[in-house]
Amino acid sequence: MIKFENVSMVYEPKQRNAALNDVNIEVNRGEFAFLVGESGSGKSTFLSLILREKRATNGAVYVAGQNLNRIPSRRVPKLRRDIGFVFQDFRLLRERTVFDNVAFAMEVIGASRAQIRDRVPDALRMVGLEDKARRKPTELSGGEQQRVGIARAIVNKPSILLADEPTGNLDRKNSVEVMNVLDRINQNGTTVLMATHAHELVSEFRHRVIELSKGSVVRDEADGQYTAMTTVINQDGSRELLTGEAAMEASSEAAMNEEKDERQ
Numbered sequence: 001m002i003k004f005e006n007v008s009m010v011y012e013p014k015q016r017n018a019a020l021n022d023v024n025i026e027v028n029r030g031e032f033a034f035l036v037g038e039s040g041s042g043k044s045t046f047l048s049l050i051l052r053e054k055r056a057t058n059g060a061v062y063v064a065g066q067n068l069n070r071i072p073s074r075r076v077p078k079l080r081r082d083i084g085f086v087f088q089d090f091r092l093l094r095e096r097t098v099f100d101n102v103a104f105a106m107e108v109i110g111a112s113r114a115q116i117r118d119r120v121p122d123a124l125r126m127v128g129l130e131d132k133a134r135r136k137p138t139e140l141s142g143g144e145q146q147r148v149g150i151a152r153a154i155v156n157k158p159s160i161l162l163a164d165e166p167t168g169n170l171d172r173k174n175s176v177e178v179m180n181v182l183d184r185i186n187q188n189g190t191t192v193l194m195a196t197h198a199h200e201l202v203s204e205f206r207h208r209v210i211e212l213s214k215g216s217v218v219r220d221e222a223d224g225q226y227t228a229m230t231t232v233i234n235q236d237g238s239r240e241l242l243t244g245e246a247a248m249e250a251s252s253e254a255a256m257n258e259e260k261d262e263r264q
């Protein structure tokens, strides 16, 4: 469904470290994968290449069999129709009702009123908000607002759902509700790729875990945990796989060094 073949991405010609560095990954139809990694490791860049908001500097990105380097700009809107996107900060229209926020995603692609009347209630049912269709976003909890964001993302029945830190603004209870909704959508056949820092959710909901570090894939594990393993790159360039406590220590040491570098 999604395939990265030797993908590298540099934003500026003289950039010292690539945002993505020779990434090879395949996500199959119907999978649920978490994309994890420290801040700046390349998660958002990865998602933006799938949407063709950006183009790979090297290598090829395939979505549903199409090489995104090869499709003309005029075909990009059609590609994006097959991909739903969930934002960390919900991005709802405050003056519109829940129903109208979801309907908006159909209006922009020219759906008829009859189609909208038919499909919006289904999407709201999927996220458990069928009885809140007439509310405004400000009358909802954060978790409910995010579920409206998810209903909007799936109402056009995309085969892929991308989520960038969808629980980043939510407390634990609301985060779990959002995760349950994403799981349900996945069980109905949608491929879900979720970038996140929420280690407790990753370890609890147990899906494939793809970990990026400085633009490289350092771990790809079916049914993974957030920090069960990490790969460190030694000074001589060799890679070493650490597990358990040692992995946790290496991650916090790396974070501290990064903070020190930033201060210097």
Ligand SMILES: Nc1ncnc2c1ncn2[C@@H]1O[C@H](COP(=O)(O)OP(=O)(O)OP(=O)(O)O)[C@@H](O)[C@H]1O
Pocket (backbone or CB within 6 Å): 011, 012, 018, 019, 037, 038, 039, 040, 041, 042, 043, 044, 045, 046
């Ligand atoms: N528009 C841009 N121009 C130049 N460099 C960029 C741009 N966007 C991202 N980068 C750089 O690319 C690298 C990867 O960034 P990216 O935003 O993909 O990381 P991330 O893992 O999503 O981080 P976070 O968890 O903080 O969202 C970082 O070094 C970042 O500084």
